Amino acid sequence: QVQLVESGGGSVQAGGSLRLSCVASGFTYKNYCMAWFRQAAGKEREGVGYFAGYGTERYASSVKGRFTMSRDNTETESTLYLHLDSLRPEDSGTYYCAATGNQKWIEWDLQLSANAYSFWGQGTQVTVSS
Secondary structure (H helix, E strand, O other): OOOOEEEEEEEEEOOOEEEEEEEEEOOOOOHHEEEEEEEEOOOOOOEEEEEOOOOEEOEEEEEEEEEEEEEEEEOOOOEEEEEEEOHHHOOEEEEEEOOOOHHHHHHHHHHOHHOOOOEEEOOOEEEEEO
């Protein structure tokens, strides 16, 4: 059973940093793509970063150069991190971790699309004050 559990959200001032974690279990990390999304109140869910099973990364233009992802793996679980630097008030929202079904990669147009992902975590809140 695939499970995704996010943590690490909080409240910071503009310019600050956070590190979000997504502990993933129930699947072989190399066979799944994962991603981070965020959703602000009243707005659509937005793709932030894509991480292919074999390690290719891609970032939304709005966060490129400020956010980075990394991954640690054990025999039973994989943790995908999202490092958020130089935070801005517009980065505020609920951040979600997502995973595909058994796919090692996703075509470009779908990599940051919520429709491509079958499994979701519960989300963690990030609030950036000016």
